[in-house]
Amino acid sequence: xxxxxxxxxxxxxxxxxxxxxxxxxxxxxxxxxxxxxxxxxxxxxxxxxxxxxxxxxxxxxxxxxxxxxxxxxxxxxxxxxxxxxxxxxxxxxxxxxxxxxxxxxxxxxxxxxxxxxxxxxxxxxxxxxxxxxxxxxxxxxxxxxxxxxxxxxxxxxxxxxxxxxxxxxxxxxxxxxxxxxxxxxxxxxxxxxxxxxxxxxxxxxxxxxxxxxxxxxxxxxxxxxxxxxxxxxxxxxxxxxxxxxxxxxxxxxxxxxxxxxxxxxxxxxxxxxxxxxxxxxxxxxxxxxxxxxxxxxxxxxxxxxxxxxxxx
Amino acid sequence: xxxxxxxxxxxxxxxxxxxxxxxxxxxxxxxxxxxxxxxxxxxxxxxxxxxxxxxxxxxxxxxxxxxxxxxxxxxxxxxxxxxxxxxxxxxxxxxxxxxxxxxxxxxxxxxxxxxxxxxxxxxxxxxxxxxxxxxxxxxxxxxxxxxxxxxxxxxxxxxxxxxxxxxxxxxxxxxxxxxxxxxxxxxxxxxxxxxxxxxxxxxxxxxxxxxxxxxxxxxxxxxxxxxxxxxxxxxxxxxxxxxxxxxxxxxxxxxxxxxxxxxxxxxxxxxxxxxxxxxxxxxxxxxxxxxxxxxxxxx
Numbered sequence: 001x002x003x004x005x006x007x008x009x010x011x012x013x014x015x016x017x018x019x020x021x022x023x024x025x026x027x028x029x030x031x032x033x034x035x036x037x038x039x040x041x042x043x044x045x046x047x048x049x050x051x052x053x054x055x056x057x058x059x060x061x062x063x064x065x066x067x068x069x070x071x072x073x074x075x076x077x078x079x080x081x082x083x084x085x086x087x088x089x090x091x092x093x094x095x096x097x098x099x100x101x102x103x104x105x106x107x108x109x110x111x112x113x114x115x116x117x118x119x120x121x122x123x124x125x126x127x128x129x130x131x132x133x134x135x136x137x138x139x140x141x142x143x144x145x146x147x148x149x150x151x152x153x154x155x156x157x158x159x160x161x162x163x164x165x166x167x168x169x170x171x172x173x174x175x176x177x178x179x180x181x182x183x184x185x186x187x188x189x190x191x192x193x194x195x196x197x198x199x200x201x202x203x204x205x206x207x208x209x210x211x212x213x214x215x216x217x218x219x220x221x222x223x224x225x226x227x228x229x230x231x232x233x234x235x236x237x238x239x240x241x242x243x244x245x246x247x248x249x250x251x252x253x254x255x256x257x258x259x260x261x262x263x264x265x266x267x268x269x270x271x272x273x274x275x276x277x278x279x280x281x282x283x284x285x286x287x288x289x290x291x292x293x294x295x296x297x298x299x300x301x302x303x304x305x306x307x308x309x310x311x312x
Numbered sequence: 313x314x315x316x317x318x319x320x321x322x323x324x325x326x327x328x329x330x331x332x333x334x335x336x337x338x339x340x341x342x343x344x345x346x347x348x349x350x351x352x353x354x355x356x357x358x359x360x361x362x363x364x365x366x367x368x369x370x371x372x373x374x375x376x377x378x379x380x381x382x383x384x385x386x387x388x389x390x391x392x393x394x395x396x397x398x399x400x401x402x403x404x405x406x407x408x409x410x411x412x413x414x415x416x417x418x419x420x421x422x423x424x425x426x427x428x429x430x431x432x433x434x435x436x437x438x439x440x441x442x443x444x445x446x447x448x449x450x451x452x453x454x455x456x457x458x459x460x461x462x463x464x465x466x467x468x469x470x471x472x473x474x475x476x477x478x479x480x481x482x483x484x485x486x487x488x489x490x491x492x493x494x495x496x497x498x499x500x501x502x503x504x505x506x507x508x509x510x511x512x513x514x515x516x517x518x519x520x521x522x523x524x525x526x527x528x529x530x531x532x533x534x535x536x537x538x539x540x541x542x543x544x545x546x547x548x549x550x551x552x553x554x555x556x557x558x559x560x561x562x563x564x565x566x567x568x569x570x571x572x573x574x575x576x577x578x579x580x581x582x583x584x585x586x587x588x589x590x591x592x593x594x595x596x597x598x599x600x601x602x603x604x605x606x607x608x609x610x611x
Contacts, residue, residue: 031421034414037494042438107344114337115330122341125348130548131590132356133555135565136582139575140355140362145579163347173344198336223441234570286441293441297434304502305447305509 049073049279056275057152069276076281080247086288089226090155091245097221099161100172107164108176108213109202113188126177129170134230142234149212157231167224167231172217179213180206215303219296226289244285251281319385319568366560375576382580392564395583397588400561404553404592407493411549412542414490415497419504420534440498496552500545508534539604546596554589 006141048056049072051065076082110116113124145156160166164173191201207214229245236242293300338345340348363382365375386393422432475483513533519529565585569578 001424007548027421028428031426031432034418034494035432037491038435038438040491041495046536078316080369103343103347104338110337110340114333115339116334116337119337125352129352131551131593132352133562133582133589135389135555135562136359136586137352138566139354139569141351141577143358144355160347160351162343163351164344165347165351169347198339220440227441246354289441293432293437297430297437301433301502301505304506 024207045279045283048276049076049283051276053274053276055171072276073282073284076277076284079277080244080251080277080281080284082244082284083243085242085247088154088241090288092154092232092243093222093225094159095154096161097167097218099158100164100166100169100221101217103162103164103167104172104217105207105210105214106202107173108178109180109206111173111177112180126173129165130168130174132168138231138234145235151235152241153236156235157225161221167221167228172221175217176210176213179210183209212303214294215300217287219293219300219303220249222292223289227286248282248285251278332415359459359582362576363583364580366576369503382577383584386581386584394417396560396564397585400554400559401588404550407489407496407553408546408549409557410490411493411497411500411553414494415500415545416504416542419501419508420498422501422532423505423508436501437498439495440502449471492558496556497549499552500549503541503545504538511537536605539600542596543600543604546600547593550592550596551589554585554592 046066050068050070051072052067052069055065055067107126111119111126141156142151145151150156150159157166161169187205187209188201191205196204227245229243229249232246233249234245236246361375364377364379366378366381368374368376418436422429422436426432515533515537516529519533524532553559565578565582568574568581
């Protein structure tokens, strides 16, 4: 009797193990399938960027190029004048990020920690900033900047961020507000009792604690500014002030043109601009931001988890 | 010190604590308030004025009031506006639930302890890195000029033969949509992940002691606890779909604005568009509101 009981226990145990293994397998399968969907365009882009002309038109070649060529990158690099434009991107992205970190943290702090007149009305404006699309305001802004003589410079992209506006400014204000709302009040009260003024309290006590939202705001602002092509495309015509993503539409247009006529030849060495080079250019565009993200990845995720976006 | 206090008028000496706190708050708000006036309120004012008027002289933007003429034109004469608009509404209605369900699923999956957590987290965040820009627009095959590299993932031939043409088309349409939608759900995944991390582990422990299964724990604990984030994500998703660069309506408004240079008309159009986006958000908030769990401690 004891034996049969034991074997029954064993059996149920092995069933349980089998179930766990099956569930594990399902779990990883689902995860891999989903991440494949996410990575698919990305992988295609990299694979294509390494193909030669022959591979591109060979339908049997889908993933792996028969012979990887790096010359595409070389051509794309020169074609899009990468070295000149990447500095524009770094400059604008960096300054705009600093602007957002400065102004949105101040605003978010005020909304989180103070009660003041018109607070609700002003908070509705923050929400409006998140909802009103850039497209609604683009023409008045364009007119305004052209009156101020700001067109064809980086001012329209950078200055608004120092005033809490700009790309997704409302979102960042909201982020900081959520974070500061979750901090204990005792800190400020202690500081005030010790005679610390509001601005010093903010700069010396609250900001050092706000690393998590700073990181999140920094990464997202940098990425969004880096990829934005809509506003730079409207405000900047001068080739000297172009940014990398706004070069891409030109290259795509060029490719289409060449597909139709096939006689348009690259001004560089008489090479026909093909899709592989386009993909190489596209990939070059995001390499700097990817490297930055990979370095910050772990801390960024921790920042998201700790920035208190959860308590709404 | 005392002399100084005496010299001050009585009223000023005892400024109420509320008043002073209020003043302090406004010191912090100065940059933002300036920004709102210059880069938000004034452009909105100009844009509204434009929507109801006609530009007489471009220099200095002199306008003449024409009332609802622009709006009439949009609804009764423009052959592109209504179909494009309906298409966008249809897409948003379909994409938003897909986006939310899948990003919640992915967030739950990558919230577990597992091998290669860092890899998967990066993989799911890649769309945010590439996204929101021209690159994604082209990669997803929604570019205006048709230079694309992907048209999503195709149904395998074997399965397609089994299912028949009509079902395959539906499945294929769904798959196409999924690729596009998932590529836009990076931020949502991150927000859900943050929300999941915020749920106290003791709740699950208690449930496990009481013999709850994973499935029950999802419906009874996880889902109710993250309803605030679902609401936030819902609004964020609707807004981002409405204002996305790959959106045909946005493209159209841009074209009318800068290619056709019908500024008043584009302004009217974008206001109609914006009002509808607001209505959508409000409806979503009203529908969700009664289901949102309120922890009572915050806000």
